[in-house]
Amino acid sequence: MTFFSVNGLECRHGLLAAVRGVSLAMNEGEILALVGANGAGKTTLMRGIAGAHKPHAGNIVFDGKDVTGLPAHKRVALGIALVPEGRRLFTGMTVEENLRVAGAHGRKGKWNLEAVLEAFPQLKPKLKAKAGDLSGGQQQATAIGRALMTNPRLLLLDEVSLGLSPLAVDQVYESLHGLMSGGTTIILVEQDLSRALAVAHRIACMLEGAIVLEGAAASLSRDAITDAYFGLHRAGAKA
Ligand code: ATP
Numbered sequence: 001m002t003f004f005s006v007n008g009l010e011c012r013h014g015l016l017a018a019v020r021g022v023s024l025a026m027n028e029g030e031i032l033a034l035v036g037a038n039g040a041g042k043t044t045l046m047r048g049i050a051g052a053h054k055p056h057a058g059n060i061v062f063d064g065k066d067v068t069g070l071p072a073h074k075r076v077a078l079g080i081a082l083v084p085e086g087r088r089l090f091t092g093m094t095v096e097e098n099l100r101v102a103g104a105h106g107r108k109g110k111w112n113l114e115a116v117l118e119a120f121p122q123l124k125p126k127l128k129a130k131a132g133d134l135s136g137g138q139q140q141a142t143a144i145g146r147a148l149m150t151n152p153r154l155l156l157l158d159e160v161s162l163g164l165s166p167l168a169v170d171q172v173y174e175s176l177h178g179l180m181s182g183g184t185t186i187i188l189v190e191q192d193l194s195r196a197l198a199v200a201h202r203i204a205c206m207l208e209g210a211i212v213l214e215g216a217a218a219s220l221s222r223d224a225i226t227d228a229y230f231g232l233h234r235a236g237a238k239a
Helices: 042-050 072-078 095-103 113-119 121-126 136-148 166-180 193-199 222-229
Strands: 002-013 016-027 031-036 057-062 080-083 154-158 185-189 202-207 210-216
Touching: 002 042, 016 042, 016 057, 016 185, 016 202, 016 210, 031 042, 031 193, 031 222, 042 080, 042 154, 042 185, 072 080, 080 136, 095 113, 095 136, 113 121, 113 136, 113 166, 121 136, 136 154, 136 166, 166 193, 193 222, 202 222, 210 222
Parallel strands: 031 185, 031 202, 080 154, 154 185
Antiparallel strands: 002 016, 002 057, 202 210
C-alpha cells in the first residue's frame, strides 16, 4: 500500500520551474535514492516534501493525509524529517542542545538522546561541544541525529556525504545502516552512484526538474542511470 506519494509536484524559484510535474509513490520501509546532476532539482524537491518550499502545483500525501498545505513543523509532528543539504545546525549551541531542541518538536517514539548516541557513538564525547566546532563528519552525525530525535517515519537525507572525507562518509553510512534495515522510509539524495545503488531499493534520476528514469535498483544498469543523468536516456524511459 502506498505510504507516501508526490503527485504532479511543481516548485518554482521565481520564474524558474525547479521541479516539474514530479510524481513518486513509496511503500513504507522503502529506500529511494534520488540522483541527478547539480541543479537538477533534487534539493528543491526534498524541501518541497519537507514543507520548506511551497509548491506551485501538485500534492503530497503522507500516510493517507494530504500534507501539501501544512507548514514544515506540522509535517515534522506527523513524522516527516529533513536532514538538509549543508546540515544547517545551530552552530552556537551544543550538540546536546541541537538534539534536545529537535526532540521537543517531534513525535514520541524509540529515538531519544540515548538511542541517537548509540547510533552515533562519535557524538558521545562531543555532547557539550558547540556544533560549530565539530568536524564535518561529526556535524553530519548531529544533523542526522537531530532528525532522528523527531522520530521520523519518512526521513529525507539531502547529500549527507557532501564535503566529508571518505572515512567520515563510511562512518555516517555505517550508522545509517541500522536505520535503513529498520523499516524507516527514506529518500536520499546521493551523488555517489555506487553507494546509491548499494543502499537503495529504488532509484529515481532527475534532469532539469523532472524524473527521467525510475526503477528498482536491481533492475537499472549503471549505464542507463548515467545516460539519464546526462540527458542521453530514451524519451519516457521507465524501468
Ligand atoms: P545541487 O546538487 O547542486 O544541490 P539540485 O539537484 O539539488 O542541485 P536544486 O538545488 O534544487 O538542484 O536547484 C534546482 C534549480 O533551482 C537550479 O537551476 C538552481 O539554480 C535553482 N535554484 C535553487 N535554489 C534557488 C534559489 N534559492 N533561488 C533561485 N534559484 C534557485
